[in-house]
Amino acid sequence: MGEQIPVALTFLGAAGTVTGSRFLVERASRRLLVDCGLYQGGRAWRRRNWAPFPVPPETIDDVVLSHCHLDHCGYLPVLVRDGFDGPVRLSAGTAALAGIVLRDSGHLHERDAEVARTAGWSRHDPPLPLYTVADAERAVERFMPVGFDADVDLGDDVAIRLVRAGHVLGSASVLVTAGTSRVLFSGDLGRPHHPVLRPRPAPPAARTVVIESTYGDREHPVTSRPHAAFADAVRRTVDRGGSVLVPAFAVDRTELVLHALSTMMRAGEIPVVPVFVDSPMALAALDVYRGPAAAGEMRADTPLRVDLPSLHAARTPEESMALNSPERPCIIVSASGMASGGRVVHHLRHLLPDRRHCVVLTGYQAVGTRGRALLDGARELKMMGRYVPVRAEVVEDEEFSVHADASELVAWLRQMPEPPETVYVVHGEPGAAESLAERIRGEIGCVAVVPRLEERVLVD
Numbered sequence: 202m203g204e205q206i207p208v209a210l211t212f213l214g215a216a217g218t219v220t221g222s223r224f225l226v227e228r229a230s231r232r233l234l235v236d237c238g239l240y241q242g243g244r245a246w247r248r249r250n251w252a253p254f255p256v257p258p259e260t261i262d263d264v265v266l267s268h269c270h271l272d273h274c275g276y277l278p279v280l281v282r283d284g285f286d287g288p289v290r291l292s293a294g295t296a297a298l299a300g301i302v303l304r305d306s307g308h309l310h311e312r313d314a315e316v317a318r319t320a321g322w323s324r325h326d327p328p329l330p331l332y333t334v335a336d337a338e339r340a341v342e343r344f345m346p347v348g349f350d351a352d353v354d355l356g357d358d359v360a361i362r363l364v365r366a367g368h369v370l371g372s373a374s375v376l377v378t379a380g381t382s383r384v385l386f387s388g389d390l391g392r393p394h395h396p397v398l399r400p401r402p403a404p405p406a407a408r409t410v411v412i413e414s415t416y417g418d419r420e421h422p423v424t425s426r427p428h429a430a431f432a433d434a435v436r437r438t439v440d441r442g443g444s445v446l447v448p449a450f451a452v453d454r455t456e457l458v459l460h461a462l463s464t465m466m467r468a469g470e471i472p473v474v475p476v477f478v479d480s481p482m483a484l485a486a487l488d489v490y491r492g493p494a495a496a497g498e499m500r501a502d503t504p505l506r507v508d509l510p511s512l513h514a515a516r517t518p519e520e521s522m523a524l525n526s527p528e529r530p531c532i533i534v535s536a537s538g539m540a541s542g543g544r545v546v547h548h549l550r551h552l553l554p555d556r557r558h559c560v561v562l563t564g565y566q567a568v569g570t571r572g573r574a575l576l577d578g579a580r581e582l583k584m585m586g587r588y589v590p591v592r593a594e595v596v597e598d599e600e601f602s603v604h605a606d607a608s609e610l611v612a613w614l615r616q617m618p619e620p621p622e623t624v625y626v627v628h629g630e631p632g633a634a635e636s637l638a639e640r641i642r643g644e645i646g647c648v649a650v651v652p653r654l655e656e657r658v659l660v661d
């Protein structure tokens with residue numbers, strides 16, 4: 202025990218970009234992969250999903266997942282298909298949600314390949330899905346849920362511990378102990394106050410930290426009236442006879458949007474109009490938030506409250522299509538949150554050309570996504586091979602963010618029992634990562650590095 206065997210850390214993803222979290226920890230012949238995420242966003246990054254994994258998947262002993270978002274778990278079906286056959290450690294909440302997310306992702310990949318085949322616009326001939334629903338099922342079979350706050354021995358003097366991260370249900374920071382080395386991976390960190398999840402605890406001690414930097418160069422606005430921009434947009438839009446489209450990540454975000462709409466309608470801040478949830482995955486995730494996997498993570502003071510007078514679920518594609526010509530104002534909540542795919546795309550195609558309507562963006566919009574283009578004021582948007590004019594109003598509600606801002610990230614590091622010696626800043630656009638690294642050097646006084654993609658370092 203405790204023998205001095207060097208421990209290496211390799212940044213296989215989320216370096217130079219927000220997505221594709223994959224970090225390899227090696228001690229002697231033991232290999233642990235922390236997160237197994239998909240690249241999303243710009244085409245150059247997405248193309249990396251098709252490249253062979255940098256180390257043979259069969260040589261990896263264990264995978265641990267921080268949470269259920271695709272940029273952290275979405276590559277797992279490929280890893281399993283290509284030879285990984287070890288256990289996947291994750292929290293109970295993440296297991297429940299990632300199962301839903303991965304099956305849906307397999308379905309979308311199959312459907313996209315089919316659409317590309319019939320339309321003839323794929324670069325692959327014949328068009329192949331990145332992975333299938335069956336691949337996703339085989340990945341889910343490897344799940345081995347573990348509890349929070351307890352070390353789980355993986356063998357060969359390597360252990361992991363999950364600590365709640367307050368980002369989405371099940372989300373965790375991951376402490377890896379390998380011999381005498383300790384590395385803490387922040388995962389995606391939530392804000393100190395999440396509307397329905399209990400606050401995250403202080404992080405455990407570690408000499409090396411790998412921290413996310415999604416909002417590494419930004420501070421969330423301080424607001425006096427919660428979701429004022431959202432409420433104002435709903436009122437304006439309904440007044441002019443339009444409908445409101447809310448692209449929302451199916452997991453967590455849809456739950457929080459419904460929670461906020463319920464609160465605003467009850468308070469009389471917005472008119473009572475029908476609300477449609479157009480995402481079967483969001484409805485499944487809502488059940489997880491209300492089920493046993495969420496036990497122990499939910500706040501007691503403000504439990505998830507979804508009690509809209511007129512809530513409708515669109516479960517079938519036909520029900521979804523019917524929402525595209527709303528005869529009277531309504532609110533449509535549909536995935537994906539960055540409009541990079543999913544049912545929200547056909548809603549955008551029908552609603553964007555009409556000035557009466559409004560699109561409310563509810564979270565981080567990665568560079569290269571349609572959501573980011575809308576946020577940046579695009580006048581046309583390409584969807585299903587065609588350009589569509591953007592005439593509808595576009596509003597951003599930053600309060601839905603479930604990522605800590607720059608000050609909150611630094612505060613999390615400050616909460617550690619002892620300051621870390623080295624912090625690697627990942628999971629951010631280059632400017633955000635550099636900006637956070639600079640703050641960490643100044644305010645924590647430790648080494649802060651933005652690693653290069655596939656850079657390998659030794660950790661103490």
Ligand SMILES: [Zn+2]
Pocket residue numbers: 268270368389
């Ligand atoms: Zn996340």
Ligand SMILES: [Zn+2]
Pocket residue numbers: 219270272273389628
């Ligand atoms: Zn992430």
